[in-house]
Amino acid sequence: EVQLVQSGAEVKKPGESLKISCKGSGYSFTTYWIGWVRQMPGKGLEWMGIIYPGDSDTRYNQSFKGQVTISADKSISTAYLQWSSLKASDTATYYCTRRPPGRDGYNFDDYWGQGTLVTVSS
Amino acid sequence: EIVMTQSPATLSVSPGERATLSCRASQSVSSNLAWYQQKLGQAPRLLIYGASTRATGIPARFSGSGSGTEFTLTISSLQSEDFAVYYCQQYSNWPPGTFGPGTKVDIK
Numbered sequence: 054e055v056q057l058v059q060s061g062a063e064v065k066k067p068g069e070s071l072k073i074s075c076k077g078s079g080y081s082f083t084t085y086w087i088g089w090v091r092q093m094p095g096k097g098l099e100w101m102g103i104i105y106p107g108d109s110d111t112r113y114n115q116s117f118k119g120q121v122t123i124s125a126d127k128s129i130s131t132a133y134l135q136w137s138s139l140k141a142s143d144t145a146t147y148y149c150t151r152r153p154p155g156r157d158g159y160n161f162d163d164y165w166g167q168g169t170l171v172t173v174s175s
Numbered sequence: 176e177i178v179m180t181q182s183p184a185t186l187s188v189s190p191g192e193r194a195t196l197s198c199r200a201s202q203s204v205s206s207n208l209a210w211y212q213q214k215l216g217q218a219p220r221l222l223i224y225g226a227s228t229r230a231t232g233i234p235a236r237f238s239g240s241g242s243g244t245e246f247t248l249t250i251s252s253l254q255s256e257d258f259a260v261y262y263c264q265q266y267s268n269w270p271p272g273t274f275g276p277g278t279k280v281d282i283k
Contacts, residue, residue, distance in 0.1 A: 088272060090219075090272070097262065097274060097275075097276050097277050098211075098213075098219065098262055098264075098274040098277075099274070100264075100270055100271075100272030100273060100274065103271075103272075112270075114270040114272070115270070148218055148219070156266075158271060159207070159266050159267065159271040160266055160271070161209035161221060161224040161264065161266055162209070162211075162219075162221065162264075162272070163221050163224075163230065164221075165218040165219055165220070165221075166218065167218055168218050
């Protein structure tokens with residue numbers, strides 16, 4: 054069974070750093086892209102970027118480039134999303150997704166993690 | 176950047192009725208269009224990809240159609256568990272994951 058299990062909810066202060074995780078199981082982690090999607094409270098879905106764990110090829114939506122870092126450790130089948138300095142506007146639920154291989158990352162998201170709620174407040 | 180729009184923003188439907196949701200892309204995405212369902216407090220779930228192919232385990236009452244810039248998701252006979260928000264997503268052009276703003280299907 055394919056599963057993406059994300060780390061738990063976080064409460065942080067502005068300016069703090071954070072790294073959340075997404076562990077894949079039930080499939081070959083290195084041959085599927087992993088994506089990250091933001092959902093701000095009461096709002097829609099925003100595609101942030103993707104990484105191919107096999108070679109760490111990473112692509113960002115321009116809106117998020119420089120604001121977050123996407124990485125992966127294929128030895129433990131885990132992808133990460135990190136911030137070096139959080140802002141209140143980063144408060145959102147973040148989902149990791151799996152993208153089928155091929156088409157150089159241009160694909161739909163067939164499995165989703167359960168989401169990680171990040172709250173940034175002073 | 177491709178802009179996705181969805182209509183209507185909210186659709187009020189009685190159980191057992193048919194629901195028709197629309198999605199439009201600002202430029203052609205061929206058939207590289209997916210639909211997702213998100214229930215309150217849950218992660219989105221893939222319903223349709225390639226504009227018309229149902230994902231694994233998705234009931235036959237869900238169907239997708241269209242190509243180019245105009246797409247439709249039809250739920251033939253709404254069940255209580257179908258009341259949710261539905262998003263379309265294009266994966267044809269950069270950035271490959273642009274979502275529409277969503278259509279909320281609620282109980283009439």
